[in-house]
Amino acid sequence: MIAAVLEKIGERLRVSNIEKPTLLQDEVLVEIIASAINHRDIYISKGEYAAIKTPCVLGSDGAGKIVKVGNPVLNNHLGKEVIINPNNNWGDNENFQSNNYDILGMPTYGTFAQFVKVKVDRVHEKPKHLNFKEAAALPLAGLTAYRAIFTKGKLETGQKVLINGIGGGVAQFAFLFAKAVGAEVFVTSGKTEKLQASKDMGADKGYNYKDENWHKQLNAEVGGVDLVIDSAGGEGFGNLLKIMNPGGRLVTYGGTRGKVTNLSPQILFWKQLNILGTTMGSDEDFKNMLAFVSEKKIKPTVDKVFTLANINKAFDYVNAQRQFGKVVISA
Numbered sequence: 001m002i003a004a005v006l007e008k009i010g011e012r013l014r015v016s017n018i019e020k021p022t023l024l025q026d027e028v029l030v031e032i033i034a035s036a037i038n039h040r041d042i043y044i045s046k047g048e049y050a051a052i053k054t055p056c057v058l059g060s061d062g063a064g065k066i067v068k069v070g071n072p073v074l075n076n077h078l079g080k081e082v083i084i085n086p087n088n089n090w091g092d093n094e095n096f097q098s099n100n101y102d103i104l105g106m107p108t109y110g111t112f113a114q115f116v117k118v119k120v121d122r123v124h125e126k127p128k129h130l131n132f133k134e135a136a137a138l139p140l141a142g143l144t145a146y147r148a149i150f151t152k153g154k155l156e157t158g159q160k161v162l163i164n165g166i167g168g169g170v171a172q173f174a175f176l177f178a179k180a181v182g183a184e185v186f187v188t189s190g191k192t193e194k195l196q197a198s199k200d201m202g203a204d205k206g207y208n209y210k211d212e213n214w215h216k217q218l219n220a221e222v223g224g225v226d227l228v229i230d231s232a233g234g235e236g237f238g239n240l241l242k243i244m245n246p247g248g249r250l251v252t253y254g255g256t257r258g259k260v261t262n263l264s265p266q267i268l269f270w271k272q273l274n275i276l277g278t279t280m281g282s283d284e285d286f287k288n289m290l291a292f293v294s295e296k297k298i299k300p301t302v303d304k305v306f307t308l309a310n311i312n313k314a315f316d317y318v319n320a321q322r323q324f325g326k327v328v329i330s331a
């Protein structure tokens with residue numbers, strides 16, 4: 001089968017022929033119709049991720065059809081249109097993942113291929129209102145955003161939320177989920193055109209995080225927010241505390257801009273703020289996210305589609321932060 005293989009850290013992916021996976025009894029083979037890129041794939045290819053094993057086929061997001069099963073008892077799954085839960089071994093505790101936890105697409109071979117094998121309990125029926133490209137955009141980013149917004153962030157109708165860095169794949173889902181429950185949603189971006197696009201999608205206001213006074217402007221215009229969703233960290237993190245209402249929650253799931261150097265303990269304790277970390281989501285979160293997306297008929301923001309043969313161009317596109325939403329790989 002054709003797959004995009006990361007042979008060595010720092011190299012481009014090599015689109016080549018590799019052996020089709022052989023199935024264990026509890027596994028199914030999914031013919032990938034579309035997959036999607038996450039920042040995780042970029043980090044792994046650059047060597048900026050823990051415990052990297054090569055060679056490997058990256059890709060945590062995928063949607064397609066079940067074409068083979070590891071055991072005749074699973075025959076009823078043949079032909080099903082599915083999306084894949086990229087969690088492996090979350091474990092029993094809803095609060096955090098087990099020590100055996102890993103994510104599809106390193107160390108296990110992932111979805112940037114014609115076929116992927118996964119345990120049968122990792123596949124879920126594709127939401128009917130989504131085509132394969134939209135469905136492929138959903139799993140990892142949708143799961144992370146769902147847990148950040150609801151399980152951890154406890155967002156409620158009418159509350160104010162700021163999504164920091166709206167161009168990101170997870171940020172886009174956080175935005176769509178927050179709008180779907182009737183929150184007031186504010187965004188930041190480093191690019192004016194992304195702020196405009198967010199307004200077109202219904203953002204209440206947008207601010208450029210490169211403007212050093214953006215937080216003062218938000219406070220003057222909005223008067224503070226109840227929830228902040230962040231994946232940047234870095235120097236800008238300190239300003240996020242300044243725009244939070246007393247008792248507010250900040251949920252962080254990433255550190256794109258590195259270490260936080262300017263956090264004020266005084267603001268944190270005086271305003272009784274809560275900073276919460278989150279990663280991916282449990283299998284329960286995944287099921288709840290799928291039900292929510294289906295009920296609200298939420299459609300992922302698919303920015304651009306590349307072919308598997310052109311996957312390195314897709315990586316460059318995301319690495320240069322040109323995306324507004326998800327970048328999908330499809331024939």
Ligand SMILES: NC(=O)c1ccc[n+]([C@@H]2O[C@H](COP(=O)([O-])OP(=O)(O)OC[C@H]3O[C@@H](n4cnc5c(N)ncnc54)[C@H](OP(=O)(O)O)[C@@H]3O)[C@@H](O)[C@H]2O)c1
Binds near residue numbers: 043281
């Ligand atoms: N913990 C988890 O489970 C988990 C899951 C998914 C992702 N992540 C992490 O979360 C981060 C985002 O992932 P992703 O896949 O959504 O990435 P992505 O699609 O590549 O988006 C990254 C976004 O970060 C924003 N950004 C860059 N510098 C910023 C700054 N100084 N302030 C605010 N925003 C800034 C940019 O927004 P603009 O283009 O609008 O400026 C950019 O679009 C990555 O670090 C990733 O590893 C963690």
